[in-house]
Amino acid sequence: MKDSDGNIIYIGKSKCLNKRVRSYFYNNHQWNKIKRMVFNIYDIDFIVTDTHLEAQILECALIKKIKPTYNSQFKNDKKYAYLKIEDYNKFRSLSVTQERETKYCFGPYRSKNTLLDLVDSFKNIYPIKKHGNSYEFTYHPLPLTMEKNIFEENRECLIELFSEKEYMIKFLLQIESKMKEVSLLLQFEKASFYKDTLTILKYLSSINKSDSLKGRKILVGEKIDSGYKLFYISDENLVLKRKYPTITIQDIEEFLDQGRTVEERITSYKNEKSNLDFKHIISTEIMSKSSKSVEFVGENFNPELFLNQLLNCCTSSYI
Known part of the structure; x- marks a missing residue:
């Protein structure tokens, strides 16, 4: 969407673009921001992509590059922050930092304020101690001080929780159990x-829900109006894509060989904070699996099975 001077003031995408655009002009919007934007729209340009995945990636890339006035998402990745587990520090065990300073920095996360809330709330359950396969902790109205040996034990628990998904799941279940227990006691x-x-930790876990895709090589195929489209994804990065009017097992095998060749030439991707949004888009789209054939590429990859799944996918339109 452009203003009268040709400046791009908003970028958006939709599977049904006509309906999305009409909604701005025919609905009675309550938000003043949208009213101001609609008042300033003078012209509209559009780009048609073959798939929803490509539309999302293009939207994200254009917003980061142009930074339109009325877009809020994707523009401020420099403000994304990390959760840092501190070395011995009697005043704090966790902190929030703008850059990855040590190997015990986790993230990046979009919401710095959420991380700050987590740092504050954890102070009231220290020390966290490991007991078998579970953790010992309780709520203290006022934070407790920790001697160095207790601090180190607490630190090891924090490292384990934020490094290993299964431990965090157990920890979340314990917090939920304690919440129910004290509720029954009217505390x-x-x-x-x-x-x-619990809400904060679940938010952070949802941001990292694609951990199972890290380091994996994935082939995605989708039916489009003009044939088929293949995507080669490595470590949640889109490495190669190609369109085919018709598709065969040989096409799939050749595409994979080309993807591996391109992958070997890539030495680095975008900076970690900027790339967070692209990785989130790709992982969310992969896990949805709607109208797509999605397979991990490894020793057990079966191109014939992948092809059969692709040929049976429903055709979708993303205009």
């Missing part, structure tokens, strides 16, 4: 604390 302050902590 509402404790229950509220556990609920808020």
Whole structure:
């Protein structure tokens, strides 16, 4: 969307573009921001992509490059932050930092304020101690001080929780159990604390929900109006894409060989913060699997099975 001077003021995408554009002009919007944007629209340009994945990637790339006035998402990746596990520091075990300073920095995450809330809330359950396959912790209205040996034990637990998904899942279940327990005892302050902590940790876990795709090589195929489209994805990065009017097993095998060749030539990707949004788009689209054939590429990859799945996919339109 452009203003009268030709400046791009908003970029958006939709599977049904006509309906999306009409909604801006015919709906009675309550947000003043949208009203101001609609008032300033003078012209509209559009780009047609073959697939929803490509539309999302293009939208993200253009917003990062142009930074339109009325877009909020994707523009401010420089503000993304990391959660850092500190070395011995009697004042804090966790902190928030703008850059990856050590190997025990986790992220990046979009919401710095959410990380700051987590740092504050964890102070009230230190020390966290490992007990068998679970953790010992309880809510303290005022933070406790920790001697160095206790701090180090607490630190090892934090490293384990934020490094290993299965440990974090167990920890979340424990927090939920404690929340229910204190609620039954009418200890509402404790229950509220556990609920808020649980919400924050679930948010952070949802951001990292694509951990199972890290380092994996994936082939994605999709039916389009003019044939088929293949995507080669490595470590949540789109390495290669190609369109075919018709497709065979030989096409698939040749495409994979080309993808591996391109992958070997790539020495680096975009900076980590900027790439977070692209990785999130790709992983979300892969895990949805709607109207697509998705297979991990490894020793057990079966091109014939992949082809059969692709040929049976439903055709979708993304105009």
